[in-house]
Amino acid sequence: MSAITMRELTKVYPGGVRALDALDLEIADGEFFALLGPSGCGKTTLLRTIAGLEVASGGSVRIGERDVTGLPPGKRDVAMVFQDYALFPHMTVRDNIAYPLRIKKVDRRTRGGKAADTAEELGLSGLLERRPGQLSGGQQQRVALARAMACHPQVFLLDEPLSNLDARLRLEARTFLKRLQRELGVTTVFVTHDQAEALALADRIAVMEGGRIRQVGTPTEVFRRPANTFVAGFIGSTPMNLIDARVHGGELAVGPARLPLPDDSHGQVTDGERLVYGIRPEYLDYSPTAVPGALTGEVVVVENLGSVSLVSLDVPADDTGPADAGSPAGDAGRTSVQVVVPEGAEPEPGDTGWVVPRPGRSLLYRDGTLVTATATAEVPAPRAGAAVRS
Numbered sequence: 281m282s283a284i285t286m287r288e289l290t291k292v293y294p295g296g297v298r299a300l301d302a303l304d305l306e307i308a309d310g311e312f313f314a315l316l317g318p319s320g321c322g323k324t325t326l327l328r329t330i331a332g333l334e335v336a337s338g339g340s341v342r343i344g345e346r347d348v349t350g351l352p353p354g355k356r357d358v359a360m361v362f363q364d365y366a367l368f369p370h371m372t373v374r375d376n377i378a379y380p381l382r383i384k385k386v387d388r389r390t391r392g393g394k395a396a397d398t399a400e401e402l403g404l405s406g407l408l409e410r411r412p413g414q415l416s417g418g419q420q421q422r423v424a425l426a427r428a429m430a431c432h433p434q435v436f437l438l439d440e441p442l443s444n445l446d447a448r449l450r451l452e453a454r455t456f457l458k459r460l461q462r463e464l465g466v467t468t469v470f471v472t473h474d475q476a477e478a479l480a481l482a483d484r485i486a487v488m489e490g491g492r493i494r495q496v497g498t499p500t501e502v503f504r505r506p507a508n509t510f511v512a513g514f515i516g517s518t519p520m521n522l523i524d525a526r527v528h529g530g531e532l533a534v535g536p537a538r539l540p541l542p543d544d545s546h547g548q549v550t551d552g553e554r555l556v557y558g559i560r561p562e563y564l565d566y567s568p569t570a571v572p573g574a575l576t577g578e579v580v581v582v583e584n585l586g587s588v589s590l591v592s593l594d595v596p597a598d599d600t601g602p603a604d605a606g607s608p609a610g611d612a613g614r615t616s617v618q619v620v621v622p623e624g625a626e627p628e629p630g631d632t633g634w635v636v637p638r639p640g641r642s643l644l645y646r647d648g649t650l651v652t653a654t655a656t657a658e659v660p661a662p663r664a665g666a667a668v669r670s
């Protein structure tokens with residue numbers, strides 16, 4: 281078993297930066313787990329602390345049955361692929377892949393054989409005698425993976441392994457990585473700040489901010505029901521619309537517009553209460569003709585995204601002032617609403633448009649936290665050993 285369990289894990293760097301702040305997290309055996317968050321939120325620190333390359337200032341890390349908090353990296357049975365691959369430039373591909381085995385004092389013949397086998401699995405057989413400088417970015421990435429794989433670790437830690445690749449190679453590499461992880465079934469923690477990559481690859485995602493976990497869930501859970509406005513704004517290729525609203529006679533008032541209350545907010549809100557209404561641009565429908573009660577305003581920007589366009593409207597809204605936590609900044613009394621419009625139906629800047637939320641897709645946030653009748657704050661237990669999901 282190689283589940284990873286972190287309890288109140290804390291890392292304070294010399295100088296006082298609290299990079300991990302009493303973080304609790306459980307990663308299941310065999311899971312492909314993504315760590316997502318803005319630059320500086322502590323992703324690399326968390327991986328390095330799991331690997332033993334950083335000493336925890338407090339709390340514990342367990343891998344399987346073992347408490348590894350006090351163990352040096354070599355005794356933890358983890359392999360890490362770094363942000364910059366960190367290949368040895370003076371060594372051949374073969375020697376790079378075999379290096380961890382050399383450290384483990386595996387004899388020369390065995391390690392040569394293992395390096396060749398791993399290289400073959402990763403399609404590197406023809407490149408064994410080359411040096412890293414003679415490889416493409418994608419090939420270097422595979423060498424770094426092969427080096428991590430060659431010693432069959434219990435845990436893979438991958439720190440933005442795709443970040444140096446161009447967009448096309450990156451897509452190829454991530455499909456490859458997903459297949460490889462599924463075949464090997466090794467517990468994998470994958471750091472990225474690309475939310476699309478996390479959604480595409482992971483069994484579960486943890487979204488981090490300031491050394492803490494803001495939400496853990498499947499890609500669907502974090503996309504459909506962000507637990508707070510931070511996650512809502514972070515996940516999704518276009519951030520969720522977060523609009524100041526007021527409960528008014530069983531409906532939500534946004535300026536002159538009246539919107540239905542989200543399904544599971546019934547009984548959870550009080551009349552007159554100010555909240556933040558959240559809806560993804562993908563879940564709004566645009567109408568060029570008047571829809572009674574709908575959000576309406578002037579089209580200010582139309583961005584072509586290929587098969588769809590992202591349309592921004594300037595909409596009159598409640599003047600709730602800056603006090604509401606999690607409310608977007610904007611001119612008092614106006615707000616910007618974004619809606620995804622299919623090809624061929626795009627309006628022109630200057631047009632007046634109406635937007636209508638699709639049923640079951642809107643959310644409410646109070647003080648930045650999701651208002652819900654069901655207890656989604658609980659983190660669902662990961663499926664035991666079930667990393668496989670395509």
Ligand SMILES: Nc1ncnc2c1ncn2[C@@H]1O[C@H](COP(=O)(O)OP(=O)(O)OP(=O)(O)O)[C@@H](O)[C@H]1O
Nearest residue numbers: 293294297299318319320321322323324325326473
């Ligand atoms: N060796 C160090 N000494 C002091 N502070 C550090 C050190 N390494 C990282 N930090 C700080 O700790 C915080 C977390 O850094 P970390 O590298 O874990 O972030 P990250 O989420 O990996 O960011 P990125 O996406 O930019 O790689 C940052 O504020 C960073 O400046």
Ligand SMILES: [Mg+2]
Nearest residue numbers: 323324325363
């Ligand atoms: Mg990092």
